[in-house]
Amino acid sequence: xxxxxxxxxxxxxxxxxxxxxxxxxxxxxxxxxxxxxxxxxxxxxxxxxxxxxxxxxxxxxxxxxxxxxxxxxxxxxxxxxxxxxxxxxxxxxxxxxxxxxxxxxxxxxxxxxxxxxxxxxxxxxxxxxxxxxxxxxxxxxxxxxxxxxxxxxxxxxxxxxxxxxxxxxxxxxxxxxxxxxxxxxxxxxxxxxxxxxxxxxxxxxxxxxxxxxxxxxxxxxxxxxxxxxxxxxxxxxxxxxxxxxxxxxxxxxxxxxxxxxxxxxxxxxxxxxxxxxxxxxxxxxxxxxxxxxxxxxxxxxxxxxxxxxxxxxxxxxxxxxxxxxxxxxxxxxxxxxxxxxxxxxxxxxxxxxxxxxxxxxxxxxxxxxxxxxxxxxxxxxxxxxxxxxxxxxxxxxxxxxxxxxxxx
Amino acid sequence: xxxxxxxxxxxxxxxxxxxxxxxxxxxxxxxxxxxxxxxxxxxxxxxxxxxxxxxxxxxxxxxxxxxxxxxxxxxxxxxxxxxxxxxxxxxxxxxxxxxxxxxxxxxxxxxxxxxxxxxxxxxxxxxxxxxxxxxxxxxxxxxxxxxxxxxxxxxxxxxxxxxxxxxxxxxxxxxxxxxxxxxxxxxxxxxxxxxxxxxxxxxxxxxxxxxxxxxxxxxxxxxxxxxxxxxxxxxxxxxxxxxxxxxxxxxxxxxxxxxxxxxxxxxxxxxxxxxxxxxxxxxxxxxxxxxxxxxxxxxxxxxxxxxxxxxxxxxxxxxxxxxxxxxxxxxxxxxxxxxxxxxxxxxxxxxxxxxxxxxxxxxxxxxxxxxxxxxxxxxxxxxxxxxxxxxxxxxxxxxxxxxxxxxx
Numbered sequence: 001x002x003x004x005x006x007x008x009x010x011x012x013x014x015x016x017x018x019x020x021x022x023x024x025x026x027x028x029x030x031x032x033x034x035x036x037x038x039x040x041x042x043x044x045x046x047x048x049x050x051x052x053x054x055x056x057x058x059x060x061x062x063x064x065x066x067x068x069x070x071x072x073x074x075x076x077x078x079x080x081x082x083x084x085x086x087x088x089x090x091x092x093x094x095x096x097x098x099x100x101x102x103x104x105x106x107x108x109x110x111x112x113x114x115x116x117x118x119x120x121x122x123x124x125x126x127x128x129x130x131x132x133x134x135x136x137x138x139x140x141x142x143x144x145x146x147x148x149x150x151x152x153x154x155x156x157x158x159x160x161x162x163x164x165x166x167x168x169x170x171x172x173x174x175x176x177x178x179x180x181x182x183x184x185x186x187x188x189x190x191x192x193x194x195x196x197x198x199x200x201x202x203x204x205x206x207x208x209x210x211x212x213x214x215x216x217x218x219x220x221x222x223x224x225x226x227x228x229x230x231x232x233x234x235x236x237x238x239x240x241x242x243x244x245x246x247x248x249x250x251x252x253x254x255x256x257x258x259x260x261x262x263x264x265x266x267x268x269x270x271x272x273x274x275x276x277x278x279x280x281x282x283x284x285x286x287x288x289x290x291x292x293x294x295x296x297x298x299x300x301x302x303x304x305x306x307x308x309x310x311x312x313x314x315x316x317x318x319x320x321x322x323x324x325x326x327x328x329x330x331x332x333x334x335x336x337x338x339x340x341x342x343x344x345x346x347x348x349x350x351x352x353x354x355x356x357x358x359x360x361x362x363x364x365x366x367x368x369x370x371x372x373x374x375x376x377x378x379x380x381x382x383x384x385x386x387x388x389x390x391x392x393x394x395x396x397x398x399x400x401x402x403x404x405x406x407x408x
Numbered sequence: 409x410x411x412x413x414x415x416x417x418x419x420x421x422x423x424x425x426x427x428x429x430x431x432x433x434x435x436x437x438x439x440x441x442x443x444x445x446x447x448x449x450x451x452x453x454x455x456x457x458x459x460x461x462x463x464x465x466x467x468x469x470x471x472x473x474x475x476x477x478x479x480x481x482x483x484x485x486x487x488x489x490x491x492x493x494x495x496x497x498x499x500x501x502x503x504x505x506x507x508x509x510x511x512x513x514x515x516x517x518x519x520x521x522x523x524x525x526x527x528x529x530x531x532x533x534x535x536x537x538x539x540x541x542x543x544x545x546x547x548x549x550x551x552x553x554x555x556x557x558x559x560x561x562x563x564x565x566x567x568x569x570x571x572x573x574x575x576x577x578x579x580x581x582x583x584x585x586x587x588x589x590x591x592x593x594x595x596x597x598x599x600x601x602x603x604x605x606x607x608x609x610x611x612x613x614x615x616x617x618x619x620x621x622x623x624x625x626x627x628x629x630x631x632x633x634x635x636x637x638x639x640x641x642x643x644x645x646x647x648x649x650x651x652x653x654x655x656x657x658x659x660x661x662x663x664x665x666x667x668x669x670x671x672x673x674x675x676x677x678x679x680x681x682x683x684x685x686x687x688x689x690x691x692x693x694x695x696x697x698x699x700x701x702x703x704x705x706x707x708x709x710x711x712x713x714x715x716x717x718x719x720x721x722x723x724x725x726x727x728x729x730x731x732x733x734x735x736x737x738x739x740x741x742x743x744x745x746x747x748x749x750x751x752x753x754x755x756x757x758x759x760x761x762x763x764x765x766x767x768x769x770x771x772x773x774x775x776x777x778x779x780x781x782x783x784x785x786x787x788x789x790x791x792x793x794x795x796x797x798x799x800x801x802x803x804x805x806x807x808x809x810x811x812x813x814x815x816x
Contacts, residue, residue, distance in 0.1 A: 002587045002620040003528035004678045004686050008694060018697060043479035053472040056706070057465060063665065064461040066801070071451035071663040106514050106666075106701070113699035117549070120411035137698045141525070179410045212410040255479040256705040257471065258514075270412045278412050286416060289426060290545045291521035293514070296707050297664040298464070393474070 007143045010155065016133050016377040017041050020361075027365055037400040039329075040371035042188070042348070042389045044253040045396075046321065048302070049314035052252060055305035059298035073294040076285070077104025077261070081300045084307040085261055089246065095233035097263050101281065103288055104303075106295050108218045108247040108260040112182075113138040114291075115214060115243065115262070118283040119180060119270060126159040126178035128171045130189050130375055130382030132216070135182040153380040163190055163381050169341055169350065170194055173205050181206065183232075184216035186223060189378045189387040190350040191342015193228050199235045206241035212270060212280070213242040218260075221251040221319050223345045239265040243280070250347065250391075252306045252315050259295055259303040322347050325397045326390035332401040333388070336408050347390040350375070360386050368403040415551045418563065424541050424785035425449050428769075435773055445808040447737075448779035450596070450756070450797045452661040453804075454729065456710070457722035460660060463713035467706035481702040484693070485512025485669065489708045492715040493669055497654065503641035505671050509689065511696055512711075514703050516626045516655040516668040520590075521546040522699075523622060523651065523670070526691040527588060527678060534567040534586035536579045538597050538783055538790030540624070543590040561788040571598055571789050577749055577758065578602055581613050589614065591640075592624035594631060597786045597795040598758040599750015601636050607643045614649035620678065620688070621650040626668075629659040629727050631753045647673040651688070658755065658799075660714045660723050667703055667711040730755050733805045734798035740809040741796070744816050755798040758783070768794050776811035 013019060020040055028036060048056070062068040076082065082099040090097035105111050113134045116125075121143045127135050139145060139158065146156025154160060159178050161171030169190035171183075183202060185194040206213050213232065220230040232238045244263040248254035264284050269277035295303075305311045323344075330343030333351050343349040353360035357374035364370045364386075375385030390397070421427060428448055436444060456464070470476040484490065490507040498505035513519050521542050524533075529551045535543050547553060547566065554564025562568055567586050569579030577598035579591075591610060593602040614621050621640065628638040640646045652671040656662035672692050677685035703711075713719045731752075738751030741759050751757040761768035761783070769782035772794075781797070783790030798805070 001618040001683070002678045003531050004680060004691060005526050005528055006681065008526065008691055009680070009686075011694065041480065045474065045477065045479065047474045047477045048471045050472070053468060056468045056471075060461060060464045060468065060706075063456045063464075064458070066453065066455045069453065069455045069661075069664075071453065071661075072449065073664055106704075109701045110699060118413050118416065120413055123411050134698060141695070141698070210409040253477070253479075256477075256481055256702075258701065258704040270410045272412060272417070273414065275409070278417075283412060283416055286419065287549070290542060290549070291518060293517045293666065294664075296514075296666045296704055298468075298706075299704050 005141065007141050010140050010145065010148055011137060012148050016373070019377070020371070020373065023362070023365065024371055031369070034369045036369050036371060037392065037396050037403070038371045039388045039392055039397070039400055040373045042250070042391055043255050044250060044391045045393060046253055046318060048253050048257065049306070049311055049318065051305040051308050051311035051314055052302040056298050056302040059301035063298065070297045073297055073300070075289045075292055075294050077102065077294060078297070078300050081304050084304050088307045090231060090233060093230065093234065095231050096239065097233055097265070101263055101265055103262045103264060103284065104295050104300065105260050105262060105292065106258045108216065108245045108249070109134055111260060111262045112214065112216055112245050114287070115284070116142055116144070116180065118280070118287050123179035124159055124177065126161055126174050126181045128182065128184065129160040129162055129380055130378030130385070131182070132184060132188050133378065160379070163192070168192055170198055173201060177209055179211050181211055181213045182216070183213055186219040186346035187342070188216070188219060189348055189373065189375065189382065191346035191348035193223065193345045195227070196229045196235055199229060199232055203232070203235050203238045203241060207237055210271065211241065212268065214245070215242050216245045218245060218247040219250055219346060220246065221315065222323060222347050224323065225345055228345060233263070233265070239267045241268065243268065248303050248306060251319065252303070253318060254303070257299055257302060259299050321394070322390045325392065325394055328394070328397055329388050329390060329401060332405065336405060343390070349388045349390070351386050351388060353384060353386045355384070357383055357386050363407070364404065367407045368400070370400045370403055413549065415549050418548050418553065418556055419545060420556050427785070428779070428781065431770070431773065432779055439777070442777045444777050444779060445800065445804050445811070446779045447796045447800055447805070447808055448781045450658070450799055451663050452658060452799045453801060454661055454726060456661050456665065457714070457719055457726065459713040459716050459719035459722055460710040464706050464710040467709035471706065478705045481705055481708070483697045483700055483702050485510065485702060486705070486708050489712050492712050496715045498639060498641060501638065501642065503639050504647065505641055505673070509671055509673055511670045511672060511692065512703050512708065513668050513670060513700065514666045516624065516653045516657070517542055519668060519670045520622065520624055520653050522695070523692070524550055524552070524588065526688070526695050531587035532567055532585065534569055534582050534589045536590065536592065537568040537570055537788055538786030538793070539590070540592060540596050541786065568787070571600070576600055578606055581609060585617055587619050589619055589621045590624070591621055594627040594754035595750070596624070596627060597756055597781065597783065597790065599754035599756035601631065601753045603635070604637045604643055607637060607640055611640070611643050611646045611649060615645055618679065619649065620676065623650050623652045625652055626655040627658055627754060628654065629723065630731060630755055632731065633753055636753060641671070641673070647675045649676065651676065656711050656714060659727065660711070661726060662711070665707055665710060667707050729802070730798045733800065733802055736802070736805055737796050737798060737809060740813065744813060751798070757796045757798070759794050759796060761792060761794045763792070765791055765794050771815070772812065775815045776808070778808045778811055
């Protein structure tokens with residue numbers, strides 16, 4: 001008899017964004033004449049940078065001729081892209097990352113969801129709250145949690161790192177030993193950023209405890225304050241204990257084009273039951289080459305173009321555009337009397353909703369036809385907050401804030 | 409302490425194709441002047457069909473304008489593609505598959521590797537031998553095997569379905585109950601095809617034993633004999649017990665472009681420990697939406713174009729071209745006195761090498777500068793065979809067979 005992975009039975013409700021999509025669809029069907037403004041899922045809205053478009057077309061043309069056609073590429077990504085990434089995103093900022101430590105993939109969601117596979121199911125996982133749901137759900141699926149505790153609103157067996165007003169949504173070190181630690185800065189959903197000193201605490205903790213940090217830096221391009229780190233590898237010792245996830249999605253508008261990457265330094269070790277060190281790079285390489293077959297060649301060429309002079313200027317303009325939206329949203333919400341975090345060095349504004357967060361979500365949807373994301377969807381500590389995303393046109397952002405101003 | 413997934417320690421050597429790549433690289437470095445002909449990995453060599461190229465470009469242009477730009481798409485794929493697939497690949501052949509049973513992905517390798525995740529690790533897995541290594545390796549990684557038995561040349565705990573000369577590399581039903589069954593027709597690597605009656609036996613077995621079949625039909629486009637099934641859903645009852653993997657890789661030359669899909673009929677059930685049925689479609693949908701973020705939009709448009717009248721004609725020509733290569737290779741090898749399977753209704757020719765298969769591989773590489781795939785890389789039953797792939801230009805195929813003719 002074919003038996004299911006019983007861990008799936010522990011999962012609560014449907015995935016946050018699917019749940020939002022259902023409510024939005026219901027609203028649109030009931031109100032076909034109302035124009036909805038989406039500031040919810042964190043999806044970019046502006047066109048691909050022109051440099052990427054040009055490179056994309058050129059690569060499609062290569063695929064159109066037998067002589068320049070490319071079939072299977074290296075699973076880890078083409079050298080041209082891995083080298084551009086290592087050089088521009090890390091070495092140029094003084095962080096040591098080699099090209100062969102970069103694994104190109106089709107999404108940071110996929111990588112941050114899959115990476116846990118190479119570790120034992122018998123480890124203690126620490127996950128911030130509020131948090132991007134993928135970290136929690138994929139560990140529940142793998143069997144690293146106990147049952148859902150409805151009273152607590154949390155899974156048994158996971159260590160939750162609380163974010164709250166007091167710590168500015170930058171979690172404190174855990175009060176018990178943990179083995180695998182998820183961190184995300186600039187934070188999704190709370191828009192908070194960590195200083196070099198704050199990250200250093202985590203790196204030191206991981207080194208002292210033989211833990212591993214999975215660092216999600218999908219929003220690093222939004223960091224404008226040059227005193228803040230963009231990569232965890234700007235912190236001494238991080239190469240021994242940290243994996244970093246990056247994406248072209250928010251930087252260059254690749255949410256529908258699909259390209260991301262993961263950095264796995266060769267110094268990172270995980271351990272056998274007997275305590276023998278094993279290279280995490282070797283483990284991930286085995287997983288990646290066995291279960292993945294590289295990213296579409298034209299997409300890799302489009303991603304490479306992000307690093308051209310033209311591409312860099314266009315990406316800077318794009319990021320600046322969304323940051324201007326973020327600033328506008330934050331100012332308007334503050335003027336309406338709402339406390340905010342983020343919106344600076346981050347495309348997300350995290351707002352104290354002063355009421356149940358799904359209630360506030362429904363109110364913005366039904367009364368203002370504006371879609372946000374309810375904080376409770378990101379965990380227990382997100383209750384009482386909503387996230388507004390800056391990913392839309394400035395005109396839409398202005399209109400959304402006008403509509404919200406009328407109902408609050 | 410961060411502990412590894414100890415199952416990875418059981419894995420043998422490196423992944424077959426990486427191993428081949430290493431030997432080929434060593435040969436090329438030692439013989440920089442020799443031109444190598446690759447008939448190994450099963451990678452297509454001819455340009456994308458013109459219909460796909462046109463659609464690809466148009467979609468890139470859409471991504472270049474704010475007004476037509478697309479961000480995140482539905483994780484399961486766009487309706488335009490799911491509907492085209494259901495209609496053309498199944499309904500047109502009398503097989504019932506609905507659009508919402510189609511999950512578009514970036515590769516059949518990924519899907520056939522990932523699908524096992526939704527099942528218990530405590531099930532018995534049956535895998536053909538010889539076989540595409542991904543089925544075995546991913547189940548070892550997940551912990552469904554015991555240790556590697558060096559004497560047997562197999563993992564403990566897996567049920568191997570022997571392919572051999574007697575059964576024409578179409579495995580017989582297992583001699584003990586199994587829960588998850590991998591089948592692949594037209595077969596990779598052996599090029600064998602199964603009749604409707606042969607598949608019916610497996611479907612009946614699965615229905616009787618509450619087993620599930622993972623049916624890999626990546627090479628269905630090569631089936632020219634209209635009496636042979638292209639899909640397992642052409643067999644009565646299969647919707648209750650079979651998942652089917654398909655790919656645009658070999659059909660339309662998408663190995664470097666990346667698009668595939670998996671069909672999960674709503675009737676398929678897996679069971680809890682207590683014997684309660686659970687929808688496999690719902691389980692996979694949860695997995696797919698949590699760990700995957702859809703295929704690049706321009707790639708989905710390129711795949712859709714396969715189903716246009718122009719695309720269908722071009723794909724037919726492509727497939728015919730490779731089949732003509734296959735026929736040529738088979739005839740030449742038979743003329744040299746080698747027994748062959750496949751090469752008809754399949755792009756692979758499976759050849760009795762009359763010696764150790766890595767030895768034969770090395771001989772073709774070092775003496776003829778031709779790359780094939782050693783049968784032993786596909787499992788114990790592949791020992792004594794090699795696989796030659798028809799994926800190359802006809803000129804190269806002719807030259808390769810000339811070179812081989814000189815040394816054998």
